[in-house]
Amino acid sequence: MLNFILKRLGLAVLVALTVSAISFSLLFMAGDPAAALAGEQATDVDIEAIRRLYGFDRPMIVQYWEWLSRALQGDFGESYYFRLPVSDLIMERLSITMTLGVCGISFALLTAVPLGVVAAIRPNSLIDRFALFLSVMGQAMPSFWFGLMMIVVFSIQLNWLPPSGTKTWVHFIMPTIVLGYYAMPAIMRLTRAGMLDVLGSDYIRTARAKGAGEGRVLFKHALRNAIIPVVSLAAVQMGFMLGGSIVVESIFALHGAGYLAWESIGRNDLPTVQALILIFSMFYIVFTFLSDVLNAWLDPRIRVA
Template identity: 50%
Template sequence: MLRYAMKRFVLAIAVAFTVSIGAFLALHLATDPARAIAGEDAEAQVVQQIRVEYGLDRPLPAQYGEWLTDLAQGDFGDSYYWHQSVAHLIIEAAPTTLRLAGFALLITILVSIPLGALAAINANTWIDRAALSVAVSAQAIPSFWLGLVMIVVFAVELHWFPVSGGGSWAHFVLPAFVLGMRSVPAVMRLTRAGLIEVYESDYIRTARAKGFRGRKLLTGQALRNALLPVVSVLAVQLGHKLGGSIIIESVFSMRGLGRLALDSILGGDIPTVQMLVFLFALTFVFLTFLSDLINAWIDPRLRLR
């Protein structure tokens, strides 16, 4: 297990390094940071002065080396837009997004896995078709529209939950539900397909011959092997929730990383956008590495690869 973990860790480090280069080059080649600081109407002389002052006139490899060195020392740079350290902005906004993503993932698991198991047990019946209909509906409804409907019904009309903000757990119920439902179709269909395949395997027939039925057969024999691909998908979905919560945070007026990314893009704040892109990508790398370890723990055969 240790050898497998080290191989995956080295691969994760290589991917993270590649991502750092991509995040740096994409923003510096797509826009002019000096122009973003000075403003669109600034004179060329002012732009050039800012370029020299911030060291933006140096070759890109030299700028990347300095950025990577500062990053290794925990220095994320300073925001051009808010005139604060990027680390402070991220630390201030991260708790909201982490709570939102965690609650959303919990909703995804509680809805999709039981629904997928129910559909697999009753494959090709009206129950299976009803479960698939729920999944298709959840995928077809736009997140911003569902969020607005939830606000009108449960916040404005029924007064069950707050309209916006993130001060208490009640503020996260509606946005977490909307964000979590976006992942239900993929996880539900994968759980259903995995269980149907597992139920047709030889060891399940042997288990049935030994008297395993119902929940005992599902949880004790079938579900563990069927969840191997689901773990990987859940890791990716958690990454999507962390990095793709811009719409939800905007609809519910939550000050998280998604809203920070949106404001930074609109404000031309290159250091903040650059660091957020890198952190979001790094999150995907880490979650993929973690899912590989969990899958190797569930299925020892993976450790031989």
């Protein structure tokens, strides 16, 4: 197990370095950052002055190495627009996005996995058709429309929930449902398909023939094997929720890291955009690494292979 973890950790570090280099260079490939900062009315002299001021005239590899060295120490420079340290800006906003992401994936797992299991146990039943209906609706319904409809119904008409803000846990109920509902269809379908495949296996029939209880068969033998691809999918979905929650944050006025990314892109705030791309990428890498370790613990064949 230790060798498996070390190999995965080394691969994660290599991927992180590659992602950092690509994210750093892509921002420069999009255009001249000095010209973007100077504005449309700037002269060539102004652009050249900004290029020297921010160090854009130096070789790309030198800029990348200096940026990466500071980033490893938690120093992402100063925001061009907010005139504050980028690390302070992100830390202030990241807690909101983290809370929303954890709540969203928890809601998705606690809803989709039980529904997928029950749907697999009772195929073509009413609960199976209900799960299929939720899955289709989740894929067909845009998250921004779902969020707006929830505000209209539960905030304006019924006055049950606040439409925006982050003061209390109640403010996170609707954003959690909207964000989690987006991940539910894939998790539900994967759980159902995995359980149907596992329940038809020989070792499940053997366990039942030996007199094992139905609950033991379902949760110790069947679900443990069927949940392995769900763990990997949940890790990817968690990374998406943290990095792609900008729509939900905008609808419910949650000024988290996703909303900060949108603001920074619109204002050509290069240091903030670079830092957010790197941090969101690290979330994906960390969650994928943890899912690999958890899957290896659930199924020893993975680490042996």
